[in-house]
Amino acid sequence: xxxxxxxxxxxxxxxxxxxxxxxxxxxxxxxxxxxxxxxxxxxxxxxxxxxxxxxxxxxxxxxxxxxxxxxxxxxxxxxxxxxxxxxxxxxxxxxxxxxxxxxxxxxxxxxxxxxxxxxxxxxxxxxxxxxxxxxxxxxxxxxxxxxxxxxxxxxxxxxxxxxxxxxxxxxxxxxxxxxxxxxxxxxxxxxxxxxxxxxxxxxxxxxxxxxxxxxxxxxxxxxxxxxxxxxxxxxxxxxxxxxxxxxxxxxxxxxxxxxxxxxxxxxxxxxxxxxxxxxxxxxxx
Numbered sequence: 514x515x516x517x518x519x520x521x522x523x524x525x526x527x528x529x530x531x532x533x534x535x536x537x538x539x540x541x542x543x544x545x546x547x548x549x550x551x552x553x554x555x556x557x558x559x560x561x562x563x564x565x566x567x568x569x570x571x572x573x574x575x576x577x578x579x580x581x582x583x584x585x586x587x588x589x590x591x592x593x594x595x596x597x598x599x600x601x602x603x604x605x606x607x608x609x610x611x612x613x614x615x616x617x618x619x620x621x622x623x624x625x626x627x628x629x630x631x632x633x634x635x636x637x638x639x640x641x642x643x644x645x646x647x648x649x650x651x652x653x654x655x656x657x658x659x660x661x662x663x664x665x666x667x668x669x670x671x672x673x674x675x676x677x678x679x680x681x682x683x684x685x686x687x688x689x690x691x692x693x694x695x696x697x698x699x700x701x702x703x704x705x706x707x708x709x710x711x712x713x714x715x716x717x718x719x720x721x722x723x724x725x726x727x728x729x730x731x732x733x734x735x736x737x738x739x740x741x742x743x744x745x746x747x748x749x750x751x752x753x754x755x756x757x758x759x760x761x762x763x764x765x766x767x768x769x770x771x772x773x774x775x776x777x778x779x780x781x782x783x784x785x786x787x788x789x790x791x792x793x794x795x796x797x798x
Contacts, residue, residue, distance in 0.1 A: 515561045518631055518795075522787040523555040523623040525614035526654070527682075527748040527755055529675070530717030532704040541650075541666045542695055545706060547673065547717075548651075549660045549782035551680065553607035555616060557583070557623050560601040561631050567591070572604040572620075582621035582648055589644050590625055594634035609776070611688025613749030615651045622655030623788055630795055651749075658786035662709055673709065677781050678757035679764035681742070685735045685775040689725060689752040697724045718746070725751040735774045742767035 528546045535543040567587045569578045578584050583602055590596065602624065608616030625641050628634075636644075638657065645652035650667040659672040694700065701720040711717075725747055726733035732752045739745035743756040743763075758764040764779045771777055 515631075517558050517560045518627070519556075519558040521557045521559065521623050521627045521791055523557060523608075523616070523619040523655070524550040524783070524786055524788065525553055525608045525616060525619065526651070527551050527614070527680070527782060528719065530707075530712060530746070531719045531721060531749065532707065532717070533700065533702050533720040534704050534706055536702050537666075542702065543665060544663070544667060545704075546663045546667065547660070547675065547712060548654045548663060549675070549677075549784065550786045551614075551682065551782050552778065552780040554787065555608050555620055555623075556605040557620065557627065558603040558605075559624075559627050559631055562599040562601060563597075564599045565591075565597055566599040567602070568600075569602045569604060572606060573610060582617045582652075583624045586621040586624040586644075586648055586652075587628055589647065590628055590632070590634065590636075590641075593640065593644055594629075594632070594636060596632050596634060598632055600628060600631075609684045609686075609688075609753065611690065612684050612753035613689065613691075613747060613751050614753055615655070615749065618649045618651035619655045621645070621648045622652050625652075625656060626788060626792055630792060655786065655788070658789035660782070660784040674784050675713070677784065678759065679761050680755045680757055680780055680782065681739065681764050681768045681771065681777065682748075682753060682755045682780065683735055683739060683745075683771060683774050683777050684753045685731055687729050687731050687752040689729060689732070689750050691750045693728070694721050694724050694750040697728070699727070700724050719748075721750045722747050735771075738774060739767070739771050742770060 661670040
């Protein structure tokens with residue numbers, strides 16, 4: 514059994530906008546969105562074992578290991594690369610669940626990237642991304658580790674480098690089911706396409722907002738309160754929301770004004786994931 518390889522980061526994400534542009538015959542929704550990475554960052558520790566077993570500690574209380582995307586990701590990599598080794602995985606959760614911040618997807622991506630390195634399988638980004646798609650629509654963007662313009666079902670990714678405003682992020686503590694939002698009969702399913710230039714000129718919205726407002730009035734009220742300082746938007750299907758500001762000082766003033774809404778923090782989005790930084794540091798050793 515090897516030593517622990519600690520502190521592998523799994524960042525949260527935001528959707529700077531989210532347009533639902535259609536629905537395929539298989540039920541999956543087509544969309545346009547722009548992903549960036551933000552705080553908070555989950556942390557994963559890995560220890561390679563010789564027994565072939567995958568064991569997870571930490572993570573979400575009450576979630577069986579077999580249902581955890583971290584375990585599913587490790588087992589998918591084992592099968593794909595025909596690995597006989599196992600792993601002990603410890604997950605320290607910081608990203609809120611049901612907030613639209615992609616925590617489970619990010620944890621799965623970090624597991625694939627870390628174990629691909631630690632097991633010495635070296636599948637490469639393309640094969641890891643193929644595995645990632647089977648785990649969830651948001652997992653591939655965390656594998657690639659670059660801010661991305663996404664289309665299709667979120668799997669057609671174009672790396673971008675866009676502005677990095679100061680953000681006030683609010684978690685009202687109201688978990689939202691992605692499935693419930695995407696199956697809602699009143700969800701807009703034929704939103705307009707936009708271009709990157711259109712986004713940069715100020716276009717873009719979240720087509721899930723009207724459904725979330727109707728189903729979760731507390732989130733709607735939080736959007737209204739944050740909107741008094743700067744236009745607020747859901748990230749993904751919610752229930753976290755954010756607003757952008759030109760300066761850290763303006764963001765901090767707004768955060769102080771909405772601190773009663775729930776957990777509130779100020780950060781700037783990253784165009785490159787800290788996971789890539791960690792992997793590059795590992796390869797440099």
